[in-house]
Amino acid sequence: MAEPGTAEPVIRLVDVDRVFPAEPPVHALRGTSLRVAAGDYVAVNGPSGSGKSTLLNTLGLLDRPTSGRYLLDGIDTTTLPDGERTRLRGGRIGFVFQSFHLLQHRPVLENVMLAEVYRQPPTNLRKGRRARAAQALERVGMGHRADFPPNRLSGGERQRVAVARALLGRPSLLLCDEPTGNLDGHNTTLLLDLFDELREQGLTIVVSTHEDEVSSRAGRRVRIIDGVLREE
Amino acid sequence: MDPRDLCAEAVAGVLARPLRTALTTLGTVLGIATLVITLGVAATAGNRIVGRFDELTATAITVEVPQSEDGPLVGWDAPAELTRLRGVASAAAVAQNEGDTDLTVTANRLVDPTRVSGRNLAVVAATVDLPAAVRGRVSAGRFYDEGHVLRRDRVVVLGADAARMVGVSRLADGPAVFIGERAYSVIGILSDLGRDQALSTAVIVPPGIGADFGLKDVTRVLVNTRLGAAELIAGQLPRALSPARSGELHVITPPSPTRARDAVEGDLNGLFLILGLVSLVVGAVGIANATLVTVLERTSEIGLRRALGAARRHVAAQFLVESTLIGLTGGVIGASVGVVAVVAVAAVRQWTPVLDIAPVLAAPAAGALVGLLAGLYPALRAARMEPVDALR
Ligand SMILES: Nc1ncnc2c1ncn2[C@@H]1O[C@H](COP(=O)(O)OP(=O)(O)O)[C@@H](O)[C@H]1O
Numbered sequence: 001m002a003e004p005g006t007a008e009p010v011i012r013l014v015d016v017d018r019v020f021p022a023e024p025p026v027h028a029l030r031g032t033s034l035r036v037a038a039g040d041y042v043a044v045n046g047p048s049g050s051g052k053s054t055l056l057n058t059l060g061l062l063d064r065p066t067s068g069r070y071l072l073d074g075i076d077t078t079t080l081p082d083g084e085r086t087r088l089r090g091g092r093i094g095f096v097f098q099s100f101h102l103l104q105h106r107p108v109l110e111n112v113m114l115a116e117v118y119r120q121p122p123t124n125l126r127k128g129r130r131a132r133a134a135q136a137l138e139r140v141g142m143g144h145r146a147d148f149p150p151n152r153l154s155g156g157e158r159q160r161v162a163v164a165r166a167l168l169g170r171p172s173l174l175l176c177d178e179p180t181g182n183l184d185g186h187n188t189t190l191l192l193d194l195f196d197e198l199r200e201q202g203l204t205i206v207v208s209t210h211e212d213e214v215s216s217r218a219g220r221r222v223r224i225i226d227g228v229l230r231e232e
Numbered sequence: 233m234d235p236r237d238l239c240a241e242a243v244a245g246v247l248a249r250p251l252r253t254a255l256t257t258l259g260t261v262l263g264i265a266t267l268v269i270t271l272g273v274a275a276t277a278g279n280r281i282v283g284r285f286d287e288l289t290a291t292a293i294t295v296e297v298p299q300s301e302d303g304p305l306v307g308w309d310a311p312a313e314l315t316r317l318r319g320v321a322s323a324a325a326v327a328q329n330e331g332d333t334d335l336t337v338t339a340n341r342l343v344d345p346t347r348v349s350g351r352n353l354a355v356v357a358a359t360v361d362l363p364a365a366v367r368g369r370v371s372a373g374r375f376y377d378e379g380h381v382l383r384r385d386r387v388v389v390l391g392a393d394a395a396r397m398v399g400v401s402r403l404a405d406g407p408a409v410f411i412g413e414r415a416y417s418v419i420g421i422l423s424d425l426g427r428d429q430a431l432s433t434a435v436i437v438p439p440g441i442g443a444d445f446g447l448k449d450v451t452r453v454l455v456n457t458r459l460g461a462a463e464l465i466a467g468q469l470p471r472a473l474s475p476a477r478s479g480e481l482h483v484i485t486p487p488s489p490t491r492a493r494d495a496v497e498g499d500l501n502g503l504f505l506i507l508g509l510v511s512l513v514v515g516a517v518g519i520a521n522a523t524l525v526t527v528l529e530r531t532s533e534i535g536l537r538r539a540l541g542a543a544r545r546h547v548a549a550q551f552l553v554e555s556t557l558i559g560l561t562g563g564v565i566g567a568s569v570g571v572v573a574v575v576a577v578a579a580v581r582q583w584t585p586v587l588d589i590a591p592v593l594a595a596p597a598a599g600a601l602v603g604l605l606a607g608l609y610p611a612l613r614a615a616r617m618e619p620v621d622a623l624r
C-alpha cells in the first residue's frame with residue numbers, strides 16, 4: 001500500500017466527503033485529502049462550524065466518511081467493521097478534548113489508568129498499570145496531583161491530565177480538538193510547551209484551533225473553511 | 233477487557249452516587265425481605281403446630297378391639313403388660329357399649345321434685361390407669377385403685393361434664409348416683425381430658441362392676457407413647473395385646489407430622505408471596521429507571537470510553553454489571569433483614585425459628601437476576617449511542 005520511495009504516512013486521507021443528513025444536507029467535509037507523516041505537528045485552523053471537529057472525529061475513527069478513503073498507519077479503515085475500528089482507535093489514537101472529559105468521581109491517577117482498560121492484550125495488563133499511569137503524569141508535570149479529584153484542579157491542570165491519559169500506551173497519533181478552548185493565555189502557553197516537548201519525543205500531533213497563537217506554534221498549518229481543506 | 237477491570241469500573245460507577253444507589257436498592261431490599269420473611273415465618277409457624285401435634289396427638293394411639301363370639305380378644309390385664317414395652321408412657325383398657333345405649337343416671341338428693349335430675353349418660357368400664365391414659369386430672373376425690381377392683385366395690389368416678397349434669401360438685405358428703413335401680417358411691421371427678429374427651433360425659437366404673445351393665449370385654453385400649461416412639465409402638469401393639477389373634481385388632485396411629493406441616497404451609501402464604509413478588513417487580517422498575525437516568529447523565533462518559541477503545545458490548549456490560557450489583561446488594565441486605573425479622577418474630581412468640589437455607593442463599597441470586605433484567609434496556613440504550621453524539 002505504501003508508495004515506492006516514501007515512508008508510510010500515519011494519516012492518508014483521500015478525497016473524503018462527510019455529509020450529514022439534514023434539510024438541506026450539511027457538507028461538513030468536501031473532497032478532503034491530507035497526508036500526515038510520523039512526527040508531524042499539524043494545526044487545523046478554521047472558524048467555528050467550519051468542520052474541524054468532523055475532520056478530527058474522522059481521523060480518530062469516531063466517525064465514518066460518507067465517501068473517500070482513510071488509511072491509518074497504512075490500514076484502510078473505511079472498509080473495516082465497527083469492532084476493528086474500535087480496536088484501532090483504542091490502540092493507536094490518543095484524544096484530547098476541549099472539555100477534558102475527566103471522570104469527576106475518580107482520582108486523577110485512575111482517570112489516566114482508564115486509557116488501558118479497553119486495550120487489547122498485552123497492553124492492558126493490570127500489573128504495572130498504576131506505575132505507567134504515574135509515569136505519564138510525570139511526563140506532563142502532574143505527578144504531584146495523582147490523588148486529586150479532577151474538580152480540585154485548574155483548567156490547565158485538567159487538560160494536562162487528559163494529555164497524560166492520551167499518552168498512556170504510546171499512541172501513534174495524538175488528536176487534540178480545540179484543547180486550549182477552555183484555557184486562559186498562561187495555561188495555553190504551558191500546554192503548547194508540552195506539545196513541543198512531545199513532538200521532540202517523536203509523537204505525531206494534529207491540533208484543531210481557531211486561535212493564531214496555537215497554530216503558529218505548529219510545524220505545519222492547514223486551513224479549513226466550509227469543509228474545504230487547504231495548506232497554508 | 234479484563235473481567236476484573238469490568239467489575240472495578242462497575243463498582244466505581246455504582247459508588248460514584250452512593251445516595252442514589254442506596255435508594256435504588258431499597259425496592260429490591262423490600263421485595264427480597266418480604267419473601268424471606270414469608271417463607272421463614274411460615275416454616276417457623278408450621279414447625280410450632282407440628283410441635284403441638286407432638287405433645288398432644290403424635291404420641292396417642294388407640295386400639296379398637298372388635299367384639300368376638302370366641303371369647304375376649306384382649307384381657308383386662310393387658311394395659312399393665314403394655315407398660316413394660318419401652319416407649320409406652322401410659323395405657324388403659326376401656327369397655328364401652330356400641331351405639332346409643334346410655335343409661336339413666338340419677339343423683340341421690342332430690343332437692344326439687346319437679347326438676348328432672350335423671351340423665352342419660354354413657355357408662356364406661358376402665359382400668360385404674362385411665363386418668364394418665366386420657367391425660368386428665370382427678371379434680372376432686374380420687375380414682376379407684378386395684379383394691380376397689382378386687383373387692384368389686386360399687387364405686388364410680390364421674391367425668392367432669394357428667395358430674396355437672398347430675399348435679400354432683402362436692403364429694404365431702406359422700407354423694408351417690410343411681411344407675412338404673414342400684415346406688416354407687418361417687419369417689420372422684422375426672423377433668424381436663426387431653427384425649428378421648430367424650431369420656432368427660434361418662435360415668436366411669438371399675439372393670440368388675442362394668443359387667444352389671446353388659447361391659448364385659450375390653451373394646452378399646454388407649455396408649456400414650458414417648459415422643460417419637462408412636463410408629464414403633466403401634467407396630468408392636470397387636471402382638472403384645474393379643475398374641476394369637478393380633479390381625480383382628482385395629483390400630484389408629486397419629487397423623488404423620490410432615491402431613492400436618494404441609495397442610496399448614498399450603499394455605500398461609502399465597503398472599504405474602506404475591507406481595508413479595510410485587511415488591512420485587514417494583515424494585516426492578518426502580519433499578520431500570522435509575523439506571524436509565526444514569527445512562528443519560530453519563531453520556532459524555534460513554535463517549536469517552538468509546539474514544540478510549542471501548543466496544544459497544546463493553547459499554548453494555550458495564551451498565552449491566554452495575555444494575556446487577558445493585559440488585560445483588562438489595563438481595564443480600566433483604567435476606568439479612570428477612571432472617572433477622574424471622575428470628576425476632578420467633579423470639580417474641582417463643583417459637584423455634586425455622587428457615588430453610590435454600591431461600592436464604594437463593595435471595596442474593598434472585599436480587600442479582602432482578603438487577604440484570606432491569607439493566608437490559610438501559611444497557612442497550614447505552615450501547616446504541618454513537619460516540620460522536622455522546623462526546624458532543
Ligand atoms: N450530527 C450532525 N448533524 C448535522 N449537522 C452537523 C452534525 N455535526 C456537525 N454538523 C454540522 O457540520 C458543520 C461542521 O461542524 P463541526 O465539525 O463541529 O465544526 P467545528 O468543529 O469546526 O466548529 C457545522 O455546520 C455543523 O452544524
Ligand SMILES: [Mg+2]
Pocket residue numbers: 052053054178
Ligand atoms: Mg468543534
